[in-house]
Structure formats: structure tokens, C-alpha cells
Amino acid sequence: MILAICGSMVFTKEMLAVQNQLEKQGHQVFISGFAKGYRGKSAEEIEKLTIRDKKENDAILDHWEKIQKSDAILVLNYDRKGIKNYLGGNTLMELGFAYVLNKKIYLLNPVPEIEYYQSEIEAVRPMIINGDLSKIS
Amino acid sequence: MKISICGSLDFTYEIKKIADQLKSRGLEVTIPLSSEKILNGEFSLEEIKTEKEKGEFSKRAIKYDSIRAYWKIVNEADAVLVTNFDKKGIKNYIGGNTFLEMGFAHILNKKIYLLHEIPDMIYSDELKTMQPIILDGDLTKIASLNN
Numbered sequence: 001m002i003l004a005i006c007g008s009m010v011f012t013k014e015m016l017a018v019q020n021q022l023e024k025q026g027h028q029v030f031i032s033g034f035a036k037g038y039r040g041k042s043a044e045e046i047e048k049l050t051i052r053d054k055k056e057n058d059a060i061l062d063h064w065e066k067i068q069k070s071d072a073i074l075v076l077n078y079d080r081k082g083i084k085n086y087l088g089g090n091t092l093m094e095l096g097f098a099y100v101l102n103k104k105i106y107l108l109n110p111v112p113e114i115e116y117y118q119s120e121i122e123a124v125r126p127m128i129i130n131g132d133l134s135k136i137s
Numbered sequence: 138m139k140i141s142i143c144g145s146l147d148f149t150y151e152i153k154k155i156a157d158q159l160k161s162r163g164l165e166v167t168i169p170l171s172s173e174k175i176l177n178g179e180f181s182l183e184e185i186k187t188e189k190e191k192g193e194f195s196k197r198a199i200k201y202d203s204i205r206a207y208w209k210i211v212n213e214a215d216a217v218l219v220t221n222f223d224k225k226g227i228k229n230y231i232g233g234n235t236f237l238e239m240g241f242a243h244i245l246n247k248k249i250y251l252l253h254e255i256p257d258m259i260y261s262d263e264l265k266t267m268q269p270i271i272l273d274g275d276l277t278k279i280a281s282l283n284n
Contacts, residue, residue: 051262060240060243060244060263060266061244064244088259088260089236089259089260089262089263089264090260090263092233092236092237092240092260093236093237093240093263096204096208096237096240096241097240097244099204099205100204100205100208100241114259115225116232116233116236116258116259117232117233117234117236118192118195118233119189119192119194119195119198119233120195120198120204120233120234120237121233122195123195123198123199123203123204124204125199
């Protein structure tokens, strides 16, 4: 299966590890084209870089194109900003893109409780894999 | 020009007023599907509010497949107009569904008009990235109404 990994770039390290694991399982995996440049940077540094890349390098378009080429997306929703299973605005947008393109949507962890868009996350009917990558098939 | 109005269903009556104004100026206008149903009397705004409070609103979105329906509407429009009035104690509120519609417009290269300034919310950075045109409440700033 061809997968696009989505999630906060603050988790670049985890993203690369999950990519590696999924590739070992035989999947083809896309991650953000900017991930390599973020490797080894602190969360604060990555946040600044992602704001720049969203504006100047159209990171949204970059991932849109990857989702189009994929069969499914996997969202890495780890805890962040004091929110369990955090999923940010950019990732929410990618969930919407995957949904309208009829791609499968996997969430690594359960749907977060975020007042403004919890119902939109539920509405795209993600498959929750509870951290178990072998459930992707 | 074909314009799709997006915004919280709480603003249904304000959306209707804006839609009528724009139509009278010759624009082709669509309003949120559920707003249409509220105005047609198919269900009430109070029912929607209760569903939201109970955390059951996603069932309605699934039943009507409203996210895909909006994708289609934005595809066919030239621009979206976001009616971001104050809500939940947040100035110029933009909810998750409207945020998604803006994302669709962005990726489809449609013009995005915001009735008011970008709100200070969890996705403010993403909203700025979409470079919406801020109308400051003035509908005549919509490009085709300037001609």
C-alpha cells in the first residue's frame, strides 16, 4: 500500500521511524518533503521552520500532491500542547483532503478532544489503530 | 461570479442576509446546505445546537456526507466567503468545518474572502497561510462588486 504520513512536524523523528517500520512491512511511504531539513532540530526550531515552509514553500500543496498519489494516510497524533492525541490545523486539512479523495484514513491514536473540530475528525470516519502499525493493510 | 458562503450554522440568519445582498448585486450564491435546510424548516437551529452540545453532530455530517458535498460546491465556485462573526467568546470565530472548506478553496486556487480579521485560534497560522482577503465587514470589497 502507498501511504502518506501526516502529523505535526514537531514529531519528525517519530515520523521517520514510522516510515522506516512501514517500509519494512512492505509499504511505500511518503512523508513531508521538508522532514529531512527538520531532523535533529528542537520543537521550537521546527515550529518556526514549518510556519516559514507553509507560507514560502507551499507545504500544504506538497502534501496534497502526496495524498493524491497514496492509497491511505496515517496520522501520527501524539500528545502535544497539553492535548492527548493532538491533531493540529494542518493535519485536519489533510484529513479533509484524504476524505474527499476517498482515501483510507488511519489514526495512530484515538480522536482527540478538541472543541472546535472533534466532530469533523469523527465525520471522516478514521480507523483507529491504537499504535499498532500491523493493523494497516 | 459564483460565490460559496461558509460559516457556522449559528450564523444562518446573518448568512441569509448576506446572500440576499450579494444576489441582488448579480452574484450567484450558495449557502451552507444545513443553513438552507434550517431556512426551509426541515430542522431547527436549536436541534443543531443540541446535537453539538451532546457531541453528536458528526452523525449528521456523515448522514448528509456534508464534507464531500462542500468539496463539490467549492470546486464549482469562483470564491468562498467566510462569515466569521464572534462566537463562543472568540472574536471572528472560524469552526472546524469552515476551516476545512477554506482548505479546499486554498488547494483549488479559489479566492478566499473573510468577512472579518483572522481569529486568534488553534489554526491561526494555517489561516494566514491561505492568504484570505479581509473585507472588514464591507461586501463591496469583493472583487466583482468593484467593477
